[in-house]
Amino acid sequence: MSYRSVNRAKSSPHLAIAVALCGVRAALRPFLRRPNLPFIAVLVVPENATDYYRRAASNLIDDPTNVDEYGNDRTVVFTVAQSSIDARSVYDRVKHARQVVVVTENKDYLPADFLAGADLISEIVKPTPDHFLAAARDAKVPGMTRSHAEYFSTKSLDAILVSVRPSRPLLSSLRQLKRMTAKPAEREEGSPKPTSMGLEDMHGYGKAKDWGLQLASDLRAWRDGQILWEDVDRGALLFGPPGCGKTSYARALANSCGVKLITASAARWQAKGHLGDYLKAMRSAFAEAARSAPCILFIDEADSFGDREVGGDPDHRDYRRQVINGLLECLDPVEGREGVVVVAACNNPSGIDRALLRSGRLETQIEISLPDAQERVAILRHHLRGKQVEGDLNSFISGSVGWSGADIEKLTRDARRLARRRGVPLDEAVLMDAMPPRRTLSGEELYRVAVHEAGHAMVATILGTEPVVSASISRDVPTSGSSRALGVTSFAQEWVGYRNAAYYDNWIAMLLGGTVAELLVLGDRADGAGGAPHSDLVVATDVATRVERQLGLGVGLSTELGYGDRPLERLRSGDPELRHLVELRLKTQFSHVKRLLTGKLYQLHVLVNTLLAKGSVDGDEVRSIIWRDEEE
Missing domain, CATH: 3.40.50.300 (P-loop containing nucleotide triphosphate hydrolases)
Structure with missing residues (x-):
């Protein structure tokens, strides 16, 4: 069976493709009469329609089963959409093919040498009413009249693709298209609603x-x-x-x-x-x-x-x-x-x-970082639209750690709605009632969070990875919606001219500090260090992968970048040896952190108790606790 008879067996094309087929078939007619004739044809098509004509040309000549003994396509159809295309990429696409169709809006987009060697350069005219009448027969669209065809010929193939559907009568499609085009055009590019705020x-x-x-x-x-x-x-x-x-x-x-x-x-x-x-x-x-x-x-x-x-x-x-x-x-x-x-x-x-x-x-x-406490209050007062809320707002400050400006704006919307429903002025009580419900951590949960954050802060300070700015813990958490971390240790990232393997190992150690501290103090470790894209173990695993495979700082010198949304994960999934090296590096730093914290368990307990008492400690206090004499 020839490839052309296979194409005839395909289902009926959409009307938009069938219209494009009329123009392509007319242009390629000399070559279609001789199925095995080699040729290179350049089709210059109407504006904004290259994809339709490419699909139409593919329907006529492209057949995935038509390959040579080396697996190369013998028929190739592709589009060239801009003048900056690399000429070599064009030649690479066609070097093994016997039949080539290039679809473009402007023949000058193609290299001059390529055009000189083409067997056909054909300008395809904009579809006419006759094209639509013929296309309706090919696409099995009943009810096409001359007046309908004349109207459709004034519209883009994009509009026809959207409006004409197999499940919809043609007359309904016509009415739908007229409604679509009767609507005022949406502003494509322009400024959002004006605002006087600077x-x-x-x-x-x-x-x-x-x-x-x-x-x-x-x-x-x-x-x-x-x-x-x-x-x-x-x-x-x-x-x-x-x-x-x-x-x-x-x-x-x-x-x-x-x-x-x-x-x-x-x-x-x-x-x-x-x-x-x-x-x-x-x-x-x-x-x-x-x-x-x-x-x-x-x-x-x-x-x-x-x-x-x-x-x-x-x-x-x-x-x-x-x-x-x-x-x-x-x-x-x-x-x-x-x-x-x-x-x-x-x-x-x-x-x-x-x-x-x-x-x-x-x-x-x-x-643009998430706002701090003072900034959150300022953003809140701005979105309250001049309404003064009495009180120190400490409950709002503690309950909105990790919130973005958009979160605060939503809170003020909810608070105004609640005040309207209750028929009362918007005050601090209404504001707090509008905040997401929260659950207070038990003493055992809070102690574990304090141990975890103290472990991060201590390891970072001992190894000198990045200066610790602060460590803090949360006494309550939202019961619904997007949750945030129960504790946070923040760092002042310093500029470094270069980073060696020791730097990355220390960073991995800091990430493991929390879970190692849990193991030493509580006898086990919980799941808070993993399971999320930015959790400690996930980030540590990615850092170890970069060291071994992307940065050339591990066992081998060859490097790979990976691809996709999770390139490092993709690298690991296809390479058992890489997974072994990553696991070995993580376990080495895990053991290293155990030795570090075991030697400073007294200071670890002092830092944990300080966190429990105050809720947060700054970097200077962390450094003071770690380096004081154990007898003190």
């Missing part, structure tokens, strides 16, 4: 606030002709946990700078369609920003763009490379982008391609 009025942003106010000052000086554009920061990357207020920051920054805010995101651009549409939407956002200069272009979900150095299957890697290359062109165009400051935001900056963070692009990286 960074000056915001709380909890730390260094990000300082940078933003300095940018506002520089933009005013630039507009007044006092400084050149070269003296203004080009962009910044904001990163921090979800809910820390990155989007609110962008709105306030634009207000402080007195400029328009244009919002965009990787997801919004990708939702426009295939790769060509994605890149077009990206360039459109930057073009709008250029027209609106001076302005702030805010790009959310920046970690969605990925990293070209991260592995993966070739198709995804090529897609990611073209997206990042397109973004680099927009961030650093030949003509410059005077008047446009790009601010991007993400949760995890480690997944961002390094080239995006170079000078002139997202050159300043700023972490």
Whole structure:
């Protein structure tokens, strides 16, 4: 059976694909008459429709069973969506194939040498009513009339794909499409609801606030002709946990700078369609920003763009490379982008391609941390909309440790709702009633938490990994919703020129300090050190994996980066030897920590009792307890 008879046996295509088939079939007709004739055809298709014509061409010639004796595809169909595609990647795709169809919106996207050797370069016209009438027969869509076809021919294939469905009569699809197009177009790129609040009025942003106010000052000086554009920061990357207020920051920054805010995101651009549409939407956002200069272009979900150095299957890697290359062109165009400051935001900056963070692009990286006690109170009072809540708010402060600004905003919403329902003013009692219910830890539970945090703080101080800022424990926890850690030990991360294996071993030891302290003091260890992405044992296992496989600081010199959302876990899952080396490194540091803490059990007990009495201790107090004489 020939591959062409196999294709005829397929189910009927969607109307949008069938329309594209009409144009492709007409262009490739000379080659379709001779099934084994080698050829290279370039189809230049209407705008925003490359994916439909690629699928149509695949229906005609592409057959997964048609391979040579070496397993190479003899028929290849692919799209070229931008001019910056690597010429070598084009030749690599076609070097083993006998029949090749390249679908593109612009033939100039392809290398000139490739075009010179093509057997056919065909401009496919926009679908006509006749195409829709013929496509309706192929797609088995009953009820297509000339007037219907004329209307459909004025719409995009994307709109037809969404509206025309096998389960819906054609007339209903037509009415649905007319309703869709009658609605006012949504604003594709633009600022959120305007707000008069500037960074000056915001709380909890730390260094990000300082940078933003300095940018506002520089933009005013630039507009007044006092400084050149070269003296203004080009962009910044904001990163921090979800809910820390990155989007609110962008709105306030634009207000402080007195400029328009244009919002965009990787997801919004990708939702426009295939790769060509994605890149077009990206360039459109930057073009709008250029027209609106001076302005702030805010790009959310920046970690969605990925990293070209991260592995993966070739198709995804090529897609990611073209997206990042397109973004680099927009961030650093030949003509410059005077008047446009790009601010991007993400949760995890480690997944961002390094080239995006170079000078002139997202050159300043700023972490937005969760607010401290004073900042939480300020954020609360802001969201209370001027209402004064009497009292010291200590219950709110202790119950909101680890909360983001978004969590506090939700609390004020719930509190206002509760006050309305009760018909009373919003006071501290109502505010506390609106907070999530909490459970007080038993004495035994609290003691274990204190032992665990004391172990972290002691090991970090003895080994000198990072200076301890504080250690604290919580006496109560939420009974529902997202929970937080029962205890926290925080560090002042210092800049280090280089890190050797000993540094990483000490960091692993610090992570194991809590569970080892439990074992020494209580005789067993609980499950609080594992089971979550950021738990002690999970992080320690990842650090050990990096040492052994990514950094070349372990047994071997060869390195691998892994790929996917959990690249280190993927490396371990396929390598028994790596798992053995990681386990050995963890157990070595576990034994090391046992020896350290066994020699300072007295100080460990003193630190535990201090934590129980005060709830928290600062780094100086931790160091004082550890190094005092045992007789004291």
